[in-house]
Amino acid sequence: MSNSGIPLDDLNQTQTISQTPFDIPVRRDLEWDFSQVERQFVEGDIFLSYLYAAFSCGATPIESFFIKSLKPTLDSIVGDDKLKRDVDAMIKQEALHSSTHRKFNNRLKELGYDIDGATQYFDNKLKEMVAGFTPIDQLGFVSAAEHGLYSFAMILLNDRAMQAQIHPQARRLFVWHFMEEAEHGAVSHDQYRYFMGNAYSHRMKTALRASQHVFNLVDGALDIFAEGFGHSRSVKNRIALLKYQWATPGIYRQMAVRMAEYMSPSYKLTFGHENTSLIQKYEKEIYAPQNLVV
Ligand SMILES: [Fe+2]
Ligand SMILES: [Fe+2]
Known part of the structure; x- marks a missing residue:
């Protein structure tokens, strides 16, 4: 099953700032089952499960915040x-x-994670992070x-x-979500460039504000979950977490490198054939369990 990939050649591509070479699909037909997910759903140290729980818990308020930030300027896009x-x-x-x-x-939440407490924490932090920002700053x-x-x-x-x-049930959620993040990876930057062009100092100001908070933001939620289960971080937990975040696989280290690319004056996201084939490959995998049932 394939929903993605209308080549831009078939679209009216005159006068567009878009860097996305296909029309982005909206998949409303996916079915979800998380019934087999347990409190520890990531192999290794328990704090790795808390880390992915924090990513998932944060996704709900953060995505809502993104939508609220993107909508006010949508109607002002004219001629593209x-x-x-x-x-x-x-x-x-x-x-x-x-x-x-x-x-x-x-x-x-059924498994005992303090989702309400962590959601409240994310909501409060997001307000602090954009305090004093105009809609264009946002x-x-x-x-x-x-990015x-x-x-x-x-x-x-x-x-x-x-x-x-x-x-596997949690993996499918993250892979689906991240496949779509890859699909629309250029869109916010395109929308931003539509209004601001290459306003480098403004891009730096807003990117620094985002980068400054991103790692601490997630780490605060980990402790809410841990405390809810009566844990505090032991030295062993800290080492496991630091290793995962900064060494192997080193998500934060790799993200820091990519954020530095975003901050370069000539930053541009180019979509190659490898990006579109990666998306198509994951789309097949995500639909595969449903196709077995249908
Ligand atoms: Fe998302
Ligand atoms: Fe996104």
Whole structure:
């Protein structure tokens, strides 16, 4: 089954700032089952499960925040239908990410994770992070944050060993979400460029604000989950977490490198054939369990 990949050659590509060489699909037909997910759903130290629980719990308020930030400028896009379609599809994808992670988070809640406490924490932090920002500043912030998410997506999609550590039902959620992050990886930056062009100092200001908070943001939620289970981080937990985040596979280290690329004056996201074939490969895998049932 394939929903993606209408070549841009077939679209009216005159006068578009879009860097996405296909129309972004909105997949509403996926079925989810998280019933077999247990409290420890990532192999290795228990804090790795708390880490992925924090990613999932954060996805719901963060994606809602992205949508709120992207919508106010959508109607001001004039004369670029492709960009408008991209932004509209991205917002629809993000809304589905938010609601699907909520389903997964409900399963985590059944298992004892303090999802309500962590969600409240994310909501408060997001308000602090964009305090004093105008809608255009917020758009710059989302563009940078989306690049961070795109970076995480590409790291996970290109690392089968990382994926294999995650319980299959949770893995399918993250792979689906990150496949779509890869699909719309250029959209926020395109939307931002539509309004701001190459305003480098503004891009830096908003990207620095996003980068400054991103790692601490997730780590705060880990401790909420740990405390809820009566844990505090032991030295062993700290080492395992640091190793996973900064050494092997080193998500944060790899994300930091990609964020530095975003901050270079000449940053541009280019979609190659390898990106589109990666997306198509994962799309087949995500639909495979459903096709067995149908
Ligand atoms: Fe998303
Ligand atoms: Fe996104």
